[in-house]
Amino acid sequence: MSQPGQLQIAITGGRGVLGRSLQQDWSDANWLKFPGDIRNAEDVKKWICEPAKLDAVVHYAARVPVAQVEADPVAAFKINVEGTLNLLEAIRSRADASSIWIFLGSTSHVYASSDKPISENSPISPVTLYGLTKLQAEEWGRVYQNKFKLNVCIGRIFSYSSPLQPKEYFIPSLIQKISNAPKNAKLEIPGLLGTRDFLTTDQISAAVRFLYEKRATGIYNIASGHSQQLLEIATAVRRRLKRYDVQIEALPTGTNHLNANVEKLRGLGLNLAFNLDRLLDQMIT
Numbered sequence: 001m002s003q004p005g006q007l008q009i010a011i012t013g014g015r016g017v018l019g020r021s022l023q024q025d026w027s028d029a030n031w032l033k034f035p036g037d038i039r040n041a042e043d044v045k046k047w048i049c050e051p052a053k054l055d056a057v058v059h060y061a062a063r064v065p066v067a068q069v070e071a072d073p074v075a076a077f078k079i080n081v082e083g084t085l086n087l088l089e090a091i092r093s094r095a096d097a098s099s100i101w102i103f104l105g106s107t108s109h110v111y112a113s114s115d116k117p118i119s120e121n122s123p124i125s126p127v128t129l130y131g132l133t134k135l136q137a138e139e140w141g142r143v144y145q146n147k148f149k150l151n152v153c154i155g156r157i158f159s160y161s162s163p164l165q166p167k168e169y170f171i172p173s174l175i176q177k178i179s180n181a182p183k184n185a186k187l188e189i190p191g192l193l194g195t196r197d198f199l200t201t202d203q204i205s206a207a208v209r210f211l212y213e214k215r216a217t218g219i220y221n222i223a224s225g226h227s228q229q230l231l232e233i234a235t236a237v238r239r240r241l242k243r244y245d246v247q248i249e250a251l252p253t254g255t256n257h258l259n260a261n262v263e264k265l266r267g268l269g270l271n272l273a274f275n276l277d278r279l280l281d282q283m284i285t
Contacts, residue, residue: 006028006029006030007028007029007030007055007056008029008030008032008051008053008054008055008056009026009029009030009031009032009054009055009056009057009058010031010032010033010034010047010048010051010054010056010057010058011023011031011032011033011034011057011058011059011060012034012038012057012058012059012060012061012083012087013034013059013060013061013062013105014031014033014034014060015033016060016061017162017164017165017166017201018060018105018157018160018201018204018205019058019060020164021162021164021201021202021204021205022058022060022204022205022208022209024205025202025205025206025209026205026209032047032051032054034047034061035047038061038079038083038086038087039078039079039082039083039086040086041086041089041090044083044086044087044090045086045089045090045093047090048087048090048091048093048094049090049093049094053096054094054096054100055100055101056100056101056102056103056212057087057091057100057101057102057103058103058105058208059084059087059102059103059104059105060105061079061083062079062080062083062105062133062134063075063076063079063080063130063133064130065130065166065168065169066128066129066130067168069128069129069130069133070128070129073129073133076129076130076133077133077136080130080133080134080136080137081133081136081137081140084104084137084140084141085137085140088102088140088141088144088150088152089144091144091150092144092148092150097148097150098149098150098151099151100150100151101151101153101212101215102141102150102151102152102153103153103155103208103211103212104137104138104141104152104153104154104155105155105157106134106135106137106138106154106155106156106157106219107130107131107134107156107157107158108131108156108157108158108159108197108221108223108258108260109126109127109128109130109131109134109258110124110126110131110132110134110135110138110156111123111124111125111126111127111131111156111258112124112125112127113127113194113256113257113258114257114258114259115195115257115259116259117225117227117259117260117261118221118258118259118260118261119221119261119263119264120156120218120219120220120221120261120264122261127256127258138154138219141154142154145217151215151217152217153211153212153216153217153218153220154218154219154220155204155207155208155211155220155222156219156220156221156222157199157204157222157223158196158197158198158199158221158222158223158258158259158260159196159197159198159199159223159258160198160199160200160201160203160204161198161200161201161279161283162200162201162282162283163282163283164201165201170196170230170233171233171237171279171283172283174189174233174234174237175237175241175283175284177189178234178237178238178241178243178246178248179241179243181243181246183245184245184246184247185245185246185247186246186247186249187246187247187248187249188249188251189234189248189249189250189251190250190251190252190253190254190255191230191250191251191253191254191255191256192229192230192231192234192248192250192251193229193230193231193250193252193255194229194230194254194255194256194257194258195227195228195229195230195257195258195259196227196228196230196257196258196259197223197224197225197226197227197228197258197259197260197274198224198228198233198274198276198279199222199223199224199272199274200274200279203224203272203274204222206270206272207220207222207265207270207272208222210268210269210270211268214268214269216268220264220265221260221261221262221264221265222262222265222272223259223260223262223272224260224262224272224273224274225260225261225262225263225266225272226273226274227257227259227260228276230250231248231250233276234248234250235248236276236277236280237280237284240280240284241284
């Protein structure tokens, strides 16, 4: 039960890695977790309209793994795009809709690959089908912000990792591949010549809370502003696992670059710095 004056925040995707991190790090809020199917508009509306007071809504529910999205694009569209539209329409139906802050979790996958830092105004050309669905969700967010005057903040989250992240994600999959490799194995891995801008889930949670406190609206890159070659990360994982016998070969296929310009976020007063060694300390025991 919420306390008088306590923030009331509704969240979708509350059981995911980012959702759990946000609730844990923002423990002084009262969290209203969506228990149903984001594709069911009636369930979403009933949930959103039930609380008498609602300060913010954080939308993390999504079909994320690229392979899963490509295996079933229709399901991904219904979750990532129609689900977002269901949520926005439910919020719009509230009498206090104009006072609610809305965070839509998006992704760097909406951008075109570039070897230069990517700003919020950089060319849009999704590198994955997942990125396409998130861009379409963003577009609905902007419609509801401009036409219906909702307070929508879109966070384009760049790469991140966590000990709780499923093994199909980049760093957990690297740890598994290298640790399970036969002695003197040669691992040929596509995409390692590309670059990414990583954060931890705790840092992303801090950014979301910061954006709420600023009542920021519009689009913000959420990243450190410092990129790393994926081969460097793979080498660091190998070193941490002491698998010096394993040879890692970076295949040129699948190479792309998603590195953030975070001047807009820094202009609000937030500067995030990523420490790979600290993350690997948590992920490799």
